[in-house]
Amino acid sequence: MKKKIQFRINIKSKHLLIIMTLFCLVCIIGTFAAGIGTDRLQNAAGMLVVPFQNSIESISGSLDRSVEIFKDKRELIRENEDLKLQIESLISENNKLIQDQSELEDLQELYSLDREYGDFPKVAARIISKDPGNWYDIFMINKGSNDGIRVDNNVIAGKGLVGIVTNVGPDWATVRSIIDDSSHVSAMTVSTQDNLVVEGDLELIDEGKLRFEQLYDQENKVTAGERIVTSNISEKFVEGLFVGYVSQVVQDTNNLTKTGTIVTPVDFRHLRNVFVITVNKQDILDEK
């Protein structure tokens, strides 16, 4: 008698597994192929999760700060001296930059470039949580559609491009960073305006590098140190955002295109604050 009941339960759990597997497959196909939106579910789950993530993040932030208070005094003095030296070098550099700036303004007038990096409306946001797994590089920020953030907004940190917004809730948004293995960015070189595709690669993440492909450069003008910015033909990325410097260029076996690696100036591992550009590329195109 007892064995029979056990048997029946076994069948049930197997059936349950099959039913749930089918359900998951339907979900995958539904979102992947048919493009069914999951906004409502996400918003509901966001209401449950985001406040806690916010508070955990702020607690850990204050803990970090309180640890910093106990830093060694000698270390601080040394750091102070270093910083003074740095200020001096920065002042001289700044003078040079001011000269460059006036030159740049003249040139810009010539080219009538009315838009520039700093012109876009930006929203500052803090990273509150990260992708639970180790395979991808997706993080969540504490600002959402209430602050004007939309899907496909570009995200930058102080020095360069960080990623693109993939999902938005009322007070949160998820961002896929450019070092993520599934990320592709259409970019170009600054000096020769050659187009290329920048891809994240999990194998290069440790070195803080990205891979680039499809660079067509017959005259071998692109060398290490070349600046890479987002291109004018990119559909989703605003033109002219700084991506990184070329560190290595290799000719492909087809003898036409080149691949290589790019060093990004952003420290993705210690990233805490980012800026979201609340204008999409499509808006700019529509305006024109």
Added chain:
Amino acid sequence: MKSKIILFITILLSFLLQSTVVKKMAIGSISPNLLVILCISMGLMRGRKSGLWVGFFSGMLVDLFYGSFLGFYALIYMYVGFFSGYAYRICYDDEIKVPVMLSVGGDLMYNMAVYALQFLLRGRLSLGRYLIRIILPEVFYTAVLTFIVYRIYYFINYHFMEPVRPERESIWVLK
């Protein structure tokens, strides 16, 4: 009903901790996987069905926020929970070796599934490198974390939830 609510809160808390605190504990940008530990613990202590449900809901949470399509992680975590549920009738759950071994197996299965379905299909063939760089460190770290976290889940299971079986019933016990 009470145990279901407790179970749901446990899943939610584990997800929150995984995406914030555990990610800060990362060594060499590799962090352990608390959700796998949760799935195998509940599978081991409460059977296949509970393992399946726990896996499904924790995977769904990951999918909702970080997945590229809904249901992918839910499927993987569901199978991890379900398979660890087979240990429910065979093994005692108060021995720490069992969950550690299960978490090694479960995490390995989870990572291989992610690699096979999302990386291999995109033409990333160097399994060896991914194995050394990501999978094995994560499996090791997860196994170490299991020593601590399993006791917490064990405590939650036996103090806040109704036990699934009133007394020790194992296929090894002679009736």
